[in-house]
Amino acid sequence: WQGDWISNHEKPADVAAQIADQLNIPTVNKLVENGHTVYRSVRHSEDLRIRLNVMERQTGQWYVVVQLESNNAGRERLIQLHKLCAEQLKSMGIQAQWNTxxxxxxxxxxxxxxxxxxxxxxxxxxxxxxxxxxxxxxxxxxxxxxxxxxxxxxxxxxxxxxxxxxxxxxxxxxxxxxxxxxxxxxxxx
Known part of the structure; x- marks a missing residue:
């Protein structure tokens, strides 16, 4: 899932933390990459991997990426997370599209x-x-x-x-x- 998000007085750290919480992944870390703030969380398990990046494009404009990876054993959980991402990102006003x-x-x-x-x-x-x-x-x-x-x-x-x-x-x-x-x-x- 990936898409644009414009901050309307919400704090990007809070939005990233909320997404991480809904996906049951670790607390986000704040990084600076190429001069832009990034909030990132990664969870690896044997059959499922989730990566969240909330990246600053410019002041007040952010790009959100939720990447879900699974081997065949994690397929059912992957499908559940895919649906959860759709609902969660939409409810937060993130204009996200998916690809697979x-x-x-x-x-x-x-x-x-x-x-x-x-x-x-x-x-x-x-x-x-x-x-x-x-x-x-x-x-x-x-x-x-x-x-x-x-x-x-x-x-x-x-x-x-x-x-x-x-x-x-x-x-x-x-x-x-x-x-x-x-x-x-x-x-x-």
């Missing part, structure tokens, strides 16, 4: 191009999608798709895209990572 990314590493003999085609075929059984933009290098192929039935959209050049997929060969780890982003991938792939 899914990632899986595989040990496979298939090339990145073969994995891309297999994943596209599997997704196409449930989602009407059309490739709009493509990036390829020696270890990565990434494609942005138009998929109108999906709820989130972003303008990318001349195209409206709702999904992005990347397949990356990690030669160091000797595996291949498949990453899906809705509407875009916002994590490292």
């Amino acid at each position: 990314a899914l990632q899986r590493s595989l040990h496979t003999k298939e090339s990145k191009d073969q994995l891309l085609k297999l994943t596209e075929a599997s997704l196409a059984e449930n989602i009407s999608m059309q490739a709009k933009e493509r990036y390829t290098d020696a270890t990565t192929v990434a494609i942005s798709y138009e998929a109108p039935e999906l709820p989130l959209m972003i303008q990318s050049g001349e195209h409206q895209v709702q999904m992005q997929m990347a397949v990356h060969e990690d030669r160091e780890q000797q595996n291949t990572r498949i990453t899906l982003g809705f509407p875009l991938i916002t994590i490292e792939y």
Whole structure:
């Protein structure tokens, strides 16, 4: 979840503390990064990770980011927290939008191009999608798709895209990572 918040006499430290309290994460710490005040809290557990940043853009204008990460074991809690974030941020007047990314590493003999085609075929059984933009290098192929039935959209050049997929060969780890982003991938792939 991320979005703008304008302080109307509320103290950003209090707003950050309230969000942290609702998400049951540790007390926020005040930092200064690149000359801007940041209120941050992080909680790590075995199956769930939550990060909160309330960052000053300029006097009275703030940017709020709540990042939720989970492995499969924490999926149900992640869904609950996602709904809680939606309600909490809206009630505080934070104009937040969400995006999501899914990632899986595989040990496979298939090339990145073969994995891309297999994943596209599997997704196409449930989602009407059309490739709009493509990036390829020696270890990565990434494609942005138009998929109108999906709820989130972003303008990318001349195209409206709702999904992005990347397949990356990690030669160091000797595996291949498949990453899906809705509407875009916002994590490292």
